[in-house]
Amino acid sequence: MSVLLSAQDLWLAFGGVKAADGINLDVLEREFLAIIGPNGAGKTTFINMSTGYLRPQAGSITYRGRQVLGMKPRDIVRMGIARSFQLPQLFTEHTVLENAALAVAAREGVFSIFRPLLRPAFREEAEDLLNRFGLMPNAHQRADALNEGTRKLADIAMAVAMRPQLLLMDEPTSGVAAADKMAVVETLARVLRDAGVTAVFVEHDMDVVARIADRVAVWGQGRIAALGPPEQVLSDPVVQREVIGIRPGEAPHAAA
Numbered sequence: 001m002s003v004l005l006s007a008q009d010l011w012l013a014f015g016g017v018k019a020a021d022g023i024n025l026d027v028l029e030r031e032f033l034a035i036i037g038p039n040g041a042g043k044t045t046f047i048n049m050s051t052g053y054l055r056p057q058a059g060s061i062t063y064r065g066r067q068v069l070g071m072k073p074r075d076i077v078r079m080g081i082a083r084s085f086q087l088p089q090l091f092t093e094h095t096v097l098e099n100a101a102l103a104v105a106a107r108e109g110v111f112s113i114f115r116p117l118l119r120p121a122f123r124e125e126a127e128d129l130l131n132r133f134g135l136m137p138n139a140h141q142r143a144d145a146l147n148e149g150t151r152k153l154a155d156i157a158m159a160v161a162m163r164p165q166l167l168l169m170d171e172p173t174s175g176v177a178a179a180d181k182m183a184v185v186e187t188l189a190r191v192l193r194d195a196g197v198t199a200v201f202v203e204h205d206m207d208v209v210a211r212i213a214d215r216v217a218v219w220g221q222g223r224i225a226a227l228g229p230p231e232q233v234l235s236d237p238v239v240q241r242e243v244i245g246i247r248p249g250e251a252p253h254a255a256a
C-alpha cells in the first residue's frame with residue numbers, strides 16, 4: 001500500500017507541555033488507523049497539525065508528497081483531507097438534509113446557508129449521501145433533535161460530502177450511547193470503505209478499535225509509543241496497563 005500522509009519529526013510545545021515530541025508516522029492508502037492514548041497525549045494535536053489548525057514548531061507533513069504545513073484548512077480540504085471534530089459541527093437549526101446539502105454546496109464553492117436544497121443537483125447528492133449513511137429517516141429532523149449517534153453520523157456525512165481521500169476523525173463515538181455505538185461504527189466503516197476513503201480516528205473505546213482498525217498507533221506524551229495491528233498492540237501488557245487500564249488478571253474493558 002502506498003503512503004498517503006507522512007509526518008516527519010513533528011514537534012510542538014505549549015509552554016512546558018510537549019504535545020508533539022518527535023512524531024513520525026506514515027498513513028497508508030485505504031487503511032483505518034486508530035489513535036489511542038491517555039488524555040493529553042497529543043492525539044488531537046496531531047489531527048490539528050495534519051488539517052492546518054495548528055502548525056508544528058518543527059517537522060513536516062506531506063500528503064501524496066506535497067507539503068501540507070503552512071496551508072490553510074480550506075486548502076487542505078481541497079487537496080482531499082477532511083476532518084470531523086469531537087463535537088459535531090452541524091447547523092443545529094437546520095434539518096439533516098439541509099445540512100448535507102449545505103456541505104455539498106460548500107464543496108462547490110457556494111457558501112450561502114439559504115436554500116441549498118433549491119438546486120436539484122445539491123439536493124440529489126445530499127439525499128444520496130444520507131442514503132449511504134442510513135440517515136434518510138432523519139432527513140427532515142432538525143440537527144438539534146437528533147440522538148448523539150445520529151448526530152455523529154450526520155456530522156461525518158458532511159465531511160464525506162467534501163469527497164475526501166483521507167478523513168481524520170476526533171473521537172467519532174464519544175457521547176454515543178453504548179447500545180448505539182457498534183451500529184454507528186459499522187455504518188461509518190461501511191460507507192468509508194465503499195468510498196475508498198482512508199481513515200485516521202482517535203478512539204477511547206477499545207472494542208471499536210478492535211472492530212474496525214487495521215493498525216493502531218499508541219500516543220503517549222507527544223510520542224508514538226507503539227504501532228501495529230490491533231491484535232498485537234491491544235494485547236501488549238504495557239498498553240493494557242497504561243492506556244486501556246487493565247491490571248494483570250483483569251478482563252479487558254473499554255477505557256473512559
Ligand SMILES: Nc1ncnc2c1ncn2[C@@H]1O[C@H](COP(=O)(O)OP(=O)(O)OP(=O)(O)O)[C@@H](O)[C@H]1O
Nearest residue numbers: 014017018019037038039040041042043044045046
Ligand atoms: N492550543 C493549545 N494551547 C495550550 N495547550 C494546548 C493547546 N492544545 C493542546 N494543548 C495541550 O497539549 C497537550 C496535548 O493535547 P491534546 O488535546 O492533543 O491531547 P489528546 O491526546 O487529544 O487528549 P484528549 O484525549 O483529552 O482529547 C495537553 O496537555 C493540552 O492541554
